[in-house]
Amino acid sequence: xxxxxxxxxxxxxxxxxxxxxxxxxxxxxxxxxxxxxxxxxxxxxxxxxxxxxxxxxxxxxxxxxxxxxxxxxxxxxxxxxxxxxxxxxxxxxxxxxxxxxxxxxxxxxxxxxxxxxxxxxxxxxxxxxxxxxxxxxxxxxxxxxxxxxxxxxxxxxxxxxxxxxxxxxxxxxxxxxxxxxxxxxxxxxxxxxxxxxxxxxxxxxxxxxxxxxxxxxxxxxxxxxxxxxxxxxxxxxxxxxxxxxxxxxxxxxxxxxxxxxxxxxxxxxxxxxxxxxxxxxxxxxxxxxxxxx
Amino acid sequence: xxxxxxxxxxxxxxxxxxxxxxxxxxxxxxxxxxxxxxxxxxxxxxxxxxxxxxxxxxxxxxxxxxxxxxxxxxxxxxxxxxxxxxxxxxxxxxxxxxxxxxxxxxxxxxxxxxxxxxxxxxxxxxxxxxxxxxxxxxxxxxxxxxxxxxxxxxxxxxxxxxxxxxxxxxxxxxxxxxxxxxxxxxxxxxxxxxxxxxxxxxxxxxxxxxxxxxxxxxxxxxxxxxxxxxxxxxxxxxxxxxxxxxxxxxxxxxxxxxxxxxxxxxxxxxxxxxxxxxxxxxxxxxxxxxxxx
Numbered sequence: 001x002x003x004x005x006x007x008x009x010x011x012x013x014x015x016x017x018x019x020x021x022x023x024x025x026x027x028x029x030x031x032x033x034x035x036x037x038x039x040x041x042x043x044x045x046x047x048x049x050x051x052x053x054x055x056x057x058x059x060x061x062x063x064x065x066x067x068x069x070x071x072x073x074x075x076x077x078x079x080x081x082x083x084x085x086x087x088x089x090x091x092x093x094x095x096x097x098x099x100x101x102x103x104x105x106x107x108x109x110x111x112x113x114x115x116x117x118x119x120x121x122x123x124x125x126x127x128x129x130x131x132x133x134x135x136x137x138x139x140x141x142x143x144x145x146x147x148x149x150x151x152x153x154x155x156x157x158x159x160x161x162x163x164x165x166x167x168x169x170x171x172x173x174x175x176x177x178x179x180x181x182x183x184x185x186x187x188x189x190x191x192x193x194x195x196x197x198x199x200x201x202x203x204x205x206x207x208x209x210x211x212x213x214x215x216x217x218x219x220x221x222x223x224x225x226x227x228x229x230x231x232x233x234x235x236x237x238x239x240x241x242x243x244x245x246x247x248x249x250x251x252x253x254x255x256x257x258x259x260x261x262x263x264x265x266x267x268x269x270x271x272x273x274x275x276x277x278x279x280x281x282x283x284x285x286x287x288x289x290x291x292x293x
Numbered sequence: 294x295x296x297x298x299x300x301x302x303x304x305x306x307x308x309x310x311x312x313x314x315x316x317x318x319x320x321x322x323x324x325x326x327x328x329x330x331x332x333x334x335x336x337x338x339x340x341x342x343x344x345x346x347x348x349x350x351x352x353x354x355x356x357x358x359x360x361x362x363x364x365x366x367x368x369x370x371x372x373x374x375x376x377x378x379x380x381x382x383x384x385x386x387x388x389x390x391x392x393x394x395x396x397x398x399x400x401x402x403x404x405x406x407x408x409x410x411x412x413x414x415x416x417x418x419x420x421x422x423x424x425x426x427x428x429x430x431x432x433x434x435x436x437x438x439x440x441x442x443x444x445x446x447x448x449x450x451x452x453x454x455x456x457x458x459x460x461x462x463x464x465x466x467x468x469x470x471x472x473x474x475x476x477x478x479x480x481x482x483x484x485x486x487x488x489x490x491x492x493x494x495x496x497x498x499x500x501x502x503x504x505x506x507x508x509x510x511x512x513x514x515x516x517x518x519x520x521x522x523x524x525x526x527x528x529x530x531x532x533x534x535x536x537x538x539x540x541x542x543x544x545x546x547x548x549x550x551x552x553x554x555x556x557x558x559x560x561x562x563x564x565x566x567x568x569x570x571x572x573x574x575x576x577x578x579x580x581x582x583x584x585x586x
Contacts, residue, residue, distance in 0.1 A: 146442075153439070153524050161554060165456050165459065228518060229439075229522060263447075
């Protein structure tokens with residue numbers, strides 16, 4: 001499906017604390033991989049370009065980046081980071097820098113969209129027409145695939161910032177999202193859990209209320225995604241989701257919430273991500289593969 | 294865009310209480326229109342076929358039907374009504390009947406998907422890549438357009454059956470949805486409003502709490518759709534939405550909920566449907582136009 005033509009593809013997963021770089025001859029085969037800390041744009045991008053160049057001539061590069069990012073191909077600032085609190089990075093022309101310095105076509109998307117693409121083509125979303133990839137970690141973000149395509153639309157999805165119904169037993173915690181308080185990210189992200197219960201979810205005993213509450217809020221996300229988009233799978237990744245038993249709880253609670261009503265319910269599942277920490281990088285290689293000439 | 298080639302197209306909007314029929318030479322030009330009451334399938338379909346045939350030779354027919362319906366082209370029961378409480382209609386082969394009796398290609402979708410298609414191509418969703426059409430009336434249902442295509446996925450969306458957060462002042466009413474109690478449909482549909490306040494929303498004074506509550510619940514739907522799918526517009530139709538001031542309230546409350554956060558917010562709007570009662574029929578003509586040979 002995405003086996004490449006033997007030429008070398010490059011990928012960058014651009015994150016707020018590190019850039020992960022890779023080269024490979026096909027998206028499912030990372031040949032070499034390297035991490036560099038994210039500093040000022042000039043230094044970071046120069047070091048990334050140097051490492052990539054050292055591995056030979058690339059046929060294309062794919063970038064899966066932290067956001068917000070301009071994904072609209074028709075916009076004059078396509079391929080740029082948009083306004084961000086991260087010093088120096090606002091309006092940084094990521095795609096343009098590498099197109100200029102490496103002289104190759106560049107594919108560009110957000111990190112979660114890249115991971116969604118990777119899980120869809122090579123991971124837990126294989127053989128679906130529609131799925132969402134949702135990562136639950138420092139934040140909660142998601143990428144949506146519909147009719148086999150990554151959804152961009154106006155900007156890009158921000159799935160962590162919807163408002164699940166609070167559990168009846170759960171009225172005191174104000175939520176940790178600086179924008180929305182108790183949106184999903186404010187209730188179920190890693191920092192929300194830590195600020196509320198003083199420990200990571202995986203360190204809390206299995207009968208602690210945290211497991212049920214977090215699973216219930218994530219289940220509302222899954223149910224709503226099924227109800228709005230009729231997707232077949234929600235693929236869950238990220239640090240919080242590694243908590244033993246959490247995915248099963250989310251799946252069970254999603255079914256409970258649905259009450260056997262949605263027309264696609266027998267085909268709709270909540271499943272763990274398969275590509276782990278490589279999802280963004282594999283997404284980058286897929287983006288490169290799709291744009292090489 | 295959808296101007297037809299001068300041949301005659303047929304459309305059926307198949308509803309639980311009436312079938313609305315139309316013919317036209319292009320989707321934006323209904324030449325003749327007729328309503329028949331929905332009775333047993335045999336009688337209803339025979340009368341519909343007869344009326345359509347009387348208008349000349351059709352080049353194609355489009356059906357926008359009540360659900361649940363089998364939309365999967367690869368399924369052996371494509372074009373059928375699925376299991377429904379409506380006596381006699383379960384497993385009715387709607388598309389097959391007309392393909393056989395009229396000898397023309399048949400396009401087939403749900404009524405809300407048909408209306409979404411119509412609003413997208415010829416109504417309030419023109420020039421968007423992504424939008425949702427949501428009708429708020431006897432029930433609440435929606436169709437989703439992403440990357441210019443109607444989303445089918447696993448079954449079809451059921452947007453009325455997600456769970457908005459209850460307003461702090463609003464804890465007593467149990468909701469009217471037989472499946473989910475206080476899902477959106479159970480809180481904001483016409484029957485929910487009537488059973489709760491004894492009047493239609495448009496008959497309640499403008500300072501009645503009902504206006505704010507209903508608008509707030511619909512705003513949560515709009516915010517969630519923007520956050521999940523990054524669509525550009527939510528197009529609202531249906532009887533409840535005709536209530537003066539409601540759409541503006543929903544738009545304002547959607548902005549309030551979003552707290553200026555979503556990356557596409559400047560391009561995201563809540564707008565009234567433009568095609569009114571014709572949306573389903575125009576959708577039927579578009580479905581016909583897309584499948585004629």
